[in-house]
Amino acid sequence: MLxxxxxxxxxxxxxxxxxxxxxxxxxxxxxxxxxxxxxAIKPSGxxxxxxxxxxxxxxxxxxxxxxxxxxxxxxxxxxxxxxxAFRNIGGIVHTHSPWATSWAQAGxxxxxxxxxxxxxxxGEIPCARCLTKEEIEHDYExxxxxxxxxxxxxxxxxxxxxxxxxxxxxxTWGRDARKAVHNAVVLEExxxxxxxxxxxxxxxxxxxxxxxxxxxxxxxxxxxxYGQKESRR
Amino acid sequence: MLxxxxxxxxxxxxxxxxxxxxxxxxxxxxxxxxxxxxxAIKPSGxxxxxxxxxxxxxxxxxxxxxxxxxxxxxxxxxxxxxxxAFRNIGGIVHTHSPWATSWAQAGxxxxxxxxxxxxxxxGEIPCARCLTKEEIEHDYExxxxxxxxxxxxxxxxxxxxxxxxxxxxxxTWGRDARKAVHNAVVLEExxxxxxxxxxxxxxxxxxxxxxxxxxxxxxxxxxxxYGQKESRR
Amino acid sequence: MLxxxxxxxxxxxxxxxxxxxxxxxxxxxxxxxxxxxxxAIKPSGxxxxxxxxxxxxxxxxxxxxxxxxxxxxxxxxxxxxxxxAFRNIGGIVHTHSPWATSWAQAGxxxxxxxxxxxxxxxGEIPCARCLTKEEIEHDYExxxxxxxxxxxxxxxxxxxxxxxxxxxxxxTWGRDARKAVHNAVVLEExxxxxxxxxxxxxxxxxxxxxxxxxxxxxxxxxxxxYGQKESRR
Amino acid sequence: MLxxxxxxxxxxxxxxxxxxxxxxxxxxxxxxxxxxxxxAIKPSGxxxxxxxxxxxxxxxxxxxxxxxxxxxxxxxxxxxxxxxAFRNIGGIVHTHSPWATSWAQAGxxxxxxxxxxxxxxxGEIPCARCLTKEEIEHDYExxxxxxxxxxxxxxxxxxxxxxxxxxxxxxTWGRDARKAVHNAVVLEExxxxxxxxxxxxxxxxxxxxxxxxxxxxxxxxxxxxYGQKESRR
Numbered sequence: 001m002l003x004x005x006x007x008x009x010x011x012x013x014x015x016x017x018x019x020x021x022x023x024x025x026x027x028x029x030x031x032x033x034x035x036x037x038x039x040a041i042k043p044s045g046x047x048x049x050x051x052x053x054x055x056x057x058x059x060x061x062x063x064x065x066x067x068x069x070x071x072x073x074x075x076x077x078x079x080x081x082x083x084x085a086f087r088n089i090g091g092i093v094h095t096h097s098p099w100a101t102s103w104a105q106a107g108x109x110x111x112x113x114x115x116x117x118x119x120x121x122x123g124e125i126p127c128a129r130c131l132t133k134e135e136i137e138h139d140y141e142x143x144x145x146x147x148x149x150x151x152x153x154x155x156x157x158x159x160x161x162x163x164x165x166x167x168x169x170x171x172t173w174g175r176d177a178r179k180a181v182h183n184a185v186v187l188e189e190x191x192x193x194x195x196x197x198x199x200x201x202x203x204x205x206x207x208x209x210x211x212x213x214x215x216x217x218x219x220x221x222x223x224x225x226y227g228q229k230e231s232r233r
Numbered sequence: 234m235l236x237x238x239x240x241x242x243x244x245x246x247x248x249x250x251x252x253x254x255x256x257x258x259x260x261x262x263x264x265x266x267x268x269x270x271x272x273a274i275k276p277s278g279x280x281x282x283x284x285x286x287x288x289x290x291x292x293x294x295x296x297x298x299x300x301x302x303x304x305x306x307x308x309x310x311x312x313x314x315x316x317x318a319f320r321n322i323g324g325i326v327h328t329h330s331p332w333a334t335s336w337a338q339a340g341x342x343x344x345x346x347x348x349x350x351x352x353x354x355x356g357e358i359p360c361a362r363c364l365t366k367e368e369i370e371h372d373y374e375x376x377x378x379x380x381x382x383x384x385x386x387x388x389x390x391x392x393x394x395x396x397x398x399x400x401x402x403x404x405t406w407g408r409d410a411r412k413a414v415h416n417a418v419v420l421e422e423x424x425x426x427x428x429x430x431x432x433x434x435x436x437x438x439x440x441x442x443x444x445x446x447x448x449x450x451x452x453x454x455x456x457x458x459y460g461q462k463e464s465r466r
Numbered sequence: 467m468l469x470x471x472x473x474x475x476x477x478x479x480x481x482x483x484x485x486x487x488x489x490x491x492x493x494x495x496x497x498x499x500x501x502x503x504x505x506a507i508k509p510s511g512x513x514x515x516x517x518x519x520x521x522x523x524x525x526x527x528x529x530x531x532x533x534x535x536x537x538x539x540x541x542x543x544x545x546x547x548x549x550x551a552f553r554n555i556g557g558i559v560h561t562h563s564p565w566a567t568s569w570a571q572a573g574x575x576x577x578x579x580x581x582x583x584x585x586x587x588x589g590e591i592p593c594a595r596c597l598t599k600e601e602i603e604h605d606y607e608x609x610x611x612x613x614x615x616x617x618x619x620x621x622x623x624x625x626x627x628x629x630x631x632x633x634x635x636x637x638t639w640g641r642d643a644r645k646a647v648h649n650a651v652v653l654e655e656x657x658x659x660x661x662x663x664x665x666x667x668x669x670x671x672x673x674x675x676x677x678x679x680x681x682x683x684x685x686x687x688x689x690x691x692y693g694q695k696e697s698r699r
Numbered sequence: 700m701l702x703x704x705x706x707x708x709x710x711x712x713x714x715x716x717x718x719x720x721x722x723x724x725x726x727x728x729x730x731x732x733x734x735x736x737x738x739a740i741k742p743s744g745x746x747x748x749x750x751x752x753x754x755x756x757x758x759x760x761x762x763x764x765x766x767x768x769x770x771x772x773x774x775x776x777x778x779x780x781x782x783x784a785f786r787n788i789g790g791i792v793h794t795h796s797p798w799a800t801s802w803a804q805a806g807x808x809x810x811x812x813x814x815x816x817x818x819x820x821x822g823e824i825p826c827a828r829c830l831t832k833e834e835i836e837h838d839y840e841x842x843x844x845x846x847x848x849x850x851x852x853x854x855x856x857x858x859x860x861x862x863x864x865x866x867x868x869x870x871t872w873g874r875d876a877r878k879a880v881h882n883a884v885v886l887e888e889x890x891x892x893x894x895x896x897x898x899x900x901x902x903x904x905x906x907x908x909x910x911x912x913x914x915x916x917x918x919x920x921x922x923x924x925y926g927q928k929e930s931r932r
Binding site for chain 1: 400
Binding site: 346347348349415418419422425426427429430431432433434437440441443444447451458459460461462 | 489490491492509510511512536537540562564565567568569570571572573574596597599602603606633634635661664665
């Protein structure tokens with residue numbers, strides 16, 4: 001079973017270079033097996049060209065390494081906190097994808113300017129504040145997870161599967177690792193178009209609420225009619 | 234005959250990833266057989282990597298599925314309205330191509346700044362208003378088609394084979410599916426250059442009317458002299 | 467001998483898609499044989515995917531087709547005028563490459579902001595005015611050539627192998643077709659960096675004259691020391 | 700031993716086109732053998748498509764060619780000065796990579812807006828002033844090296860392995876040629892995201908000092924915990 005999980009996480013990680021979301025080792029994907037209480041994650045600093053399924057590291061929910069020859073991603077404590085806070089998610093992605101990271105560096109959430117965004121993410125993609133000096137110096141990665149979880153106390157993490165961390169970059173999630181990568185691709189595309197949109201019209205306003213509702217619910221929930229029935233979430 | 238139509242529509246759909254116009258399943262192409270009163274369209278939400286000619290769906294002009302194992306594209310009612318309104322077109326494309334979509338999100342038509350644009354599209358590419366709450370909530374996709382048709386009451390759809398839908402994205406058309414894809418590629422290139430052009434010179438004015446006339450009629454109509462005679466429209 | 471010329475022009479044309487300078491058929495390359503008084507040019511509107519050396523058209527300097535099954539590029543009269551005006555050039559390229567075309571549409575010359583530009587082009591790349599209504603309506607392509615030749619009465623066409631035509635796009639030239647394509651690639655790169663440079667610093671000034679001199683003469687003329695001796699111009 | 704050095708320098712040079720950092724011959728990589736007092740560098744103006752390990756030129760630290768059929772890169776005197784000034788580096792890269800060059804042309808250092816930057820470069824990437832007329836006209840390339848060395852009298856070249864030269868382009872370095880190329884890739888990515896970040900938020904401020912410290916020391920020095928122990932610097 002762990003072999004299957006490692007293979008899935010390996011394959012989801014390999015989608016990051018395929019979709020142009022990573023330079024060098026700047027990204028990581030994990031997936032959790034909720035029943036076993038274990039999650040699999042990319043090893044830290046290993047080149048995508050050299051990565052194999054066997055290199056994937058297995059962690060428990062106390063942050064102990066259960067299996068693997070390598071150190072896990074340095075962002076592992078962030079993944080762990082998110083799995084604890086968001087009980088219905090199965091996969092998490094962190095990248096430094098250039099457009100999403102540019103928004104994160106700018107310290108701005110991404111307004112919803114159109115249906116491409118609304119099809120996947122319900123409303124403005126939030127940007128979490130920078131951590132304080134104390135939060136940075138002690139348990140930095142864990143505090144990153146806490147900060148995101150705090151921010152989502154007033155947000156529905158299932159309807160908004162993405163966050164920007166100020167001065168850092170994005171995290172996305174989904175029901176499994178592959179779906180979380182899918183959302184990372186969407187985020188990058190949406191971030192690109194929102195930036196260009198503001199350059200084309202510096203007074204642009206977010207799309208009206210009724211359009212957001214229409215597109216989000218066209219793809220999600222009981223009345224969804226996009227795609228084929230069996231493939232809908 | 235339907236097999237031939239499905240093959241043509243399949244091939245035209247596969248040009249979208251080839252030209253970088255789609256991410257995931259964010260686009261669809263259709264072509265109509267006017268004599269048979271049927272059109273063929275991409276199935277909804279099926280990956281381009283997995284698409285085959287057999288997956289293409291055949292619809293009649295009342296919106297009934299005539300053949301196919303899948304649901305047709307969720308944008309099918311928009312295609313249908315456009316085929317009814319624009320009697321001389323044979324193919325339609327919808328994408329979320331990034332530059333055209335950025336203009337659509339910005340809610341601006343694309344001014345004609347040069348001959349690349351004028352060679353294919355006669356004047357400013359229009360941007361249709363956002364639908365009203367009522368239009369969104371009931372028959373959204375059909376109303377999108379109506380809105381475009383209304384907008385073109387004062388425009389020549391053969392001389393302007395493209396439109397932007399505010400907060401959404403572009404539609405293009407042509408005498409067949411392949412030509413409609415061709416226009417989608419042109420639109421994306423023109424949208425990119427117009428945005429950059431405005432950044433280079435914030436006071437830029439549209440190209441003079443006589444240049445638009447020259448370039449458009451160099452390629453279209455009786456006095457056209459671009460290309461080889463047999464390949465001209 | 468014509469076969470050799472056609473082959474060279476074919477190969478130079480095929481460099482345009484290789485370097486990402488053309489979409490569809492939006493570009494053409496020619497080369498002249500000064501002794502024979504003939505030049506070879508791409509046929510009009512023929513896809514690069516389908517182009518063969520046999521398709522290249524041979525023209526004389528009176529504008530008559532000497533050999534070839536196709537019509538020559540519709541821009542042929544412009545090439546012809548440039549070959550007459552610029553006696554030392556051997557090849558000409560026209561494209562709608564996106565960054566250079568964005569500057570042309572903006573109606574601005576490209577200031578020399580650095581050594582990448584200065585290595586190849588001595589000073590600001592000029593932008594020719596838009597043609598008048600009369601010039602557009604009669605002998606448009608020939609008048610484009612005249613306008614460029616006029617503009618260069620006060621410029622050294624060997625030190626400045628590129629021009630932008632307002633609302634249209636760029637022409638470049640060189641001692642042969644391949645070198646002209648080389649300059650088209652340089653122009654596109656320089657146009658891209660100049661636009662971005664102005665966004666990063668809206669008050670940027672052109673590079674100082676002494677740096678332009680240094681870099682231009684490092685590569686050109688008697689005291690050149692860049693590259694290997696035999697490959698210098 | 701020289702064969703091994705030439706092979707390493709050849710391979711590092713070939714990474715430049717792989718990572719999209721060079722057009723034509725606009726870049727060069729060198730590596731030094733400190734014990735032998737020799738360094739290997741790309742020949743001047745030789746196409747990457749044609750480059751072989753045998754073409755790499757060996758130079759001594761007095762600027763004499765020790766081995767090689769070609770002239771060394773015209774930037775060789777700059778490399779030489781940097782090897783003299785920065786005693787712990789083993790490799791140097793010069794490119795005209797578009798984003799970094801756009802900042803250099805703009806004459807601005809690149810502020811540290813986030814952790815992607817902070818992971819590799821400690822603080823703002825400096826931009827050296829343009830050389831004076833006298834410095835340009837005599838020993839230009841050597842003076843470029845002096846200028847950089849001067850600028851780093853107040854900077855730690857190991858913590859800041861990159862510099863921009865105004866109106867010109869970037870140099871990067873590292874413990875060997877491959878690491879220097881790695882830093883050139885990072886610089887280009889960071890330059891791109893900083894430019895976009897400023898467009899998204901024109902009032903953006905650099906990341907707080909404690910975040911820079913955290914990320915830099917997460918990857919460098921005794922307390923580093925990113926990656927696998929054996930692969931850390």
